[in-house]
Amino acid sequence: MSVSRRSFLEKSALASSFFIVPRHVLGGKGFLAPSDKLIVAGIGVGGKGKSDLRKFYESGKAEIAFLCDVDDRQAKDSVAAYPKAKYYKDWRKLMEVESKNFDAVSVSTPDHNHAVQAMAAMQLGKHVYVQKPMTHDIYEARMLTAAADKYKVVTQMGNQGSSGDGVRQLVEWYDAGIIGDVHTVQIWTNRPIWPQGIPWSKAKPPVPSGLDWDLWLGTAPYKDYVDNLIPGSWRGWWDYGTGALGDLGCHLMEAPFRVLGLKYASDVQASVGSVFTAFGQRGVFPDSCPPSSHATLTFPKTKKTKGPVTMHWMDGGIKPERPKELGPDEMFGDGNSGILFIGTKGKMMASEYAANPRLLPLSRNEEVKVKQKLERVPGSAEGHYAQWVEGAIAGYGNKQMSSPFELAGPLTEAILMANLAIRVADMPFPRPTGKGMHYPGSNTKLLWDNENMRVTNFDAANQFVKRTYREGWSLGV
Numbered sequence: 001m002s003v004s005r006r007s008f009l010e011k012s013a014l015a016s017s018f019f020i021v022p023r024h025v026l027g028g029k030g031f032l033a034p035s036d037k038l039i040v041a042g043i044g045v046g047g048k049g050k051s052d053l054r055k056f057y058e059s060g061k062a063e064i065a066f067l068c069d070v071d072d073r074q075a076k077d078s079v080a081a082y083p084k085a086k087y088y089k090d091w092r093k094l095m096e097v098e099s100k101n102f103d104a105v106s107v108s109t110p111d112h113n114h115a116v117q118a119m120a121a122m123q124l125g126k127h128v129y130v131q132k133p134m135t136h137d138i139y140e141a142r143m144l145t146a147a148a149d150k151y152k153v154v155t156q157m158g159n160q161g162s163s164g165d166g167v168r169q170l171v172e173w174y175d176a177g178i179i180g181d182v183h184t185v186q187i188w189t190n191r192p193i194w195p196q197g198i199p200w201s202k203a204k205p206p207v208p209s210g211l212d213w214d215l216w217l218g219t220a221p222y223k224d225y226v227d228n229l230i231p232g233s234w235r236g237w238w239d240y241g242t243g244a245l246g247d248l249g250c251h252l253m254e255a256p257f258r259v260l261g262l263k264y265a266s267d268v269q270a271s272v273g274s275v276f277t278a279f280g281q282r283g284v285f286p287d288s289c290p291p292s293s294h295a296t297l298t299f300p301k302t303k304k305t306k307g308p309v310t311m312h313w314m315d316g317g318i319k320p321e322r323p324k325e326l327g328p329d330e331m332f333g334d335g336n337s338g339i340l341f342i343g344t345k346g347k348m349m350a351s352e353y354a355a356n357p358r359l360l361p362l363s364r365n366e367e368v369k370v371k372q373k374l375e376r377v378p379g380s381a382e383g384h385y386a387q388w389v390e391g392a393i394a395g396y397g398n399k400q401m402s403s404p405f406e407l408a409g410p411l412t413e414a415i416l417m418a419n420l421a422i423r424v425a426d427m428p429f430p431r432p433t434g435k436g437m438h439y440p441g442s443n444t445k446l447l448w449d450n451e452n453m454r455v456t457n458f459d460a461a462n463q464f465v466k467r468t469y470r471e472g473w474s475l476g477v
Contacts, residue, residue, distance in 0.1 A: 038127075038389050041066035041102040043091045043117050046074025047231050048131055049108030052158065053078060055385035056106065056129075062389045065102055068094045072210030074231060089212055091117055099124050104392050107131060108158070112240045113218040115140035119475055122151045127392035129385075131158040132250035133242055134405065134412040138453055139466035141416065143477050145409030152396040157408035159250040160384035161353025163377040167255045169357045170341070173348055174259050174304070176370045178359065180345030181306045185256045186320040187313050189352075190336040191244035196236040196316075197275040197283065197291040201226040219469040236289050242419055243289035244315035248337060248352070249415040253311070254403070255339055255354035260309055261302040263410045269445040270295040270421035273316055284437065290426050292316020295418035313418055323347055325360035353381055377402060420461045421446050427460065 038061060042053045045067045056062040068088040069075035079087055088094040105121035107114055108131040115135045118128045122144075134157050135141040148155045161167065173179065200223070207213045207225045216230070217223070220239045235241035256262060273292035275283040292315060299309045312320060322332055323340065325347055332338060334351035341348045347360040359365050377383045384402060391399040403411075424441030431438050446455045455461040469475070 036393065038062045038104050038392050039065045039102045040104050040106060041068065041094060041098070041126075042078065042106045042108070043068045043094070044107060044109035044131075045069045045078035046071065046076075047108070048158070049106065050078050050081075052106050052108055052129065052131070052385065054081070055382070056389055057082075059386035059389045061386070061393060066094055066098055070212045070215040071230065073208065090215055092120070095120055095124060099126075103127060104129070104154075104389075109218075110216075110234050110240045111136040111242050111246055112220050115144060116219055116469075116473060116475055118144055119147055119477070122147045122153050122155075123476060125151060125153060127154040127388075129156045129158065129388050132408075132412075133157075133246045133415055134250075134408050135416070136240075136242060136246075137465065137467055138413050138416045138420075140475065141409045141412040142453060143475060145405045147477070148405040148409075154388065154392040154394075154396055154399075154401065155405040155408070156384070156388040156391070156401050157250065157403040157405070157412070158384075159254055159403050159408070159411075160381040161251050161355065162254050162258070162402040162407075163379075163384035163387060164353055164355060164381035165376055166350055166357045167258055167354040168374040168376060170255055170259050170348060170350060170354060172370050172373055173357070173359065173368070174341070174343075175373070178346065178368055178370065179341060179343030179348050182260055182341050182343045183305070183307060183309060184342040185260075185309065185311045186340040186342070187252045187256075187311065188319045188333065188338055189244060189248045189252065189315050190317055191248050191315050192236055192289070192291070194233045194236050196243065196289045197273070197285060198236075198288050199283075199285050200237075200287055201228075203227070217470070219467075219473045221470055238287055238289060238423065241289070242416065243422070244293070245295075245313065245415045245419055245422070248315075249313065249418070250408075250411060251353050252337060252339055253313070253415060254411055255350060256309075256311060256341070257407070257411050257414075259304075259341065260299075261304040262299045262309065262311075262414070263302070264450045265297040265299050265311075265414050265417055265448060266308075266450075267445050267447050268295060268297045268417050268421040270418065270425045271442060272422055272426045284428050286423075286427055290316075290422065292318055293422045293425075294318055295421050297414060297418055299414075311414075323349075323360055327362075330362060355381070417446075417448060420455065420464055423464055424458060424461045429460075 040062050053064050064082045067085045068091045104127040106129045107117045118130045121128050204224050205227050213225045271294050272290035295313045297311045301307050337352040339350045350357045428437040444458050447457045449456050
């Protein structure tokens with residue numbers, strides 16, 4: 001006979017005065033007995049959410065007790081994998097009814113709903129694991145970073161490369177002075193691999209059975225359902241996703257942040273690729289991310305650099321010039337993505353997730369030996385999940401995380417700041433003459449007031465720093 005966890009504990013406690021009830025069941029925020037497994041609730045349990053839950057479970061220290069998804073089609077594999085887990089459609093109902101019955105929440109929904117779900121969990125004292133990017137907006141990232149400290153919960157963003165050996169090797173090389181002082185970083189990716197720079201469909205098909213479309217929209221403005229948005233093409237629409245930067249930026253920009261001690265950028269500028277109609281006119285689709293972009297961020301001097309650092313982000317297949325130290329037939333990055341550090345005494349590069357770090361020219365990798373100084377995460381990048389599980393069991397401040405919101409927040413803000421420049425570069429404005437459109441943002445360097453979270457010289461960009469949620473939705477701060 002199946003009984004709920006709460007019912008079982010209540011009946012067992014009555015049966016024996018010596019039964020030890022775990023502290024999380026008694027409602028204490030952030031408290032776990034050392035022998036307990038982490039009781040996890042998953043919000044968004046298809047796709048990446050499914051694989052995240054599997055990794056938590058494979059740690060041997062997590063129990064997947066609750067599943068929540070607005071789309072039964074996407075959730076079916078997780079429902080089958082955890083038959084004892086209780087299933088909810090609405091995450092708000094899950095938190096209202098079951099808040100005393102789980103310790104931690106995994107959020108793997110589209111970007112536009114990350115913040116409200118993670119914030120609600122933290123306000124209940126729950127540890128949170130949130131898929132990258134941490135949030136959709138800069139304001140949300142700043143609020144979640146503050147909330148993690150306020151509520152004393154263990155946090156982790158889902159950029160597993162931050163737990164990898166590769167980024168630690170890069171740090172050790174840089175700290176040993178092997179490539180001198182880094183002043184420029186170049187990052188590139190073949191993303192997007194979904195449609196971008198396209199018009200919103202005019203078709204109005206019926207909402208598929210099993211999908212709660214209104215709940216899927218969540219904080220976003222209401223629009224009628226369209227096909228081919230779920231499960232992955234939502235990334236290319238600004239209402240829901242954050243484009244190529246949101247998908248891979250956290251995996252590629254994390255290494256420069258850690259290696260160079262970067263935090264908040266001071267300015268950003270961007271150029272974007274265009275789509276042209278059959279008549280040779282530029283297609284204007286401001287709701288859709290552009291097909292390609294190049295953003296340039298400037299970061300102030302840090303404790304690990306001698307001056308400012310310029311970071312170039314390129315997507316849509318755009319790549320930087322191959323370094324002269326790299327042979328004509330040698331792989332640049334991993335072929336699709338890469339990170340190149342340019343220092344005063346040399347260069348080093350890595351692949352996606354900061355994997356396969358290499359000094360340039362490649363012959364240096366046989367010659368240079370640097371003593372390992374940084375502790376490695378057991379399991380490297382794959383150990384990212386177990387690290388969070390064990391950290392949550394240990395409690396706030398008792399175990400080091402690779403991507404806590406303290407670090408993930410500023411990284412996410414930099415990614416979203418680059419998106420500000422990309423969005424305004426592709427934003428059409430009527431010409432003062434009244435004839436046609438122009439794109440003043442494409443020729444503007446956005447100057448950033450970090451304390452006030454505001455662009456100081458191009459006000460049109462500020463509407464994207466903190467968006468307006470649909471009526472009925474709130475971040476709760």
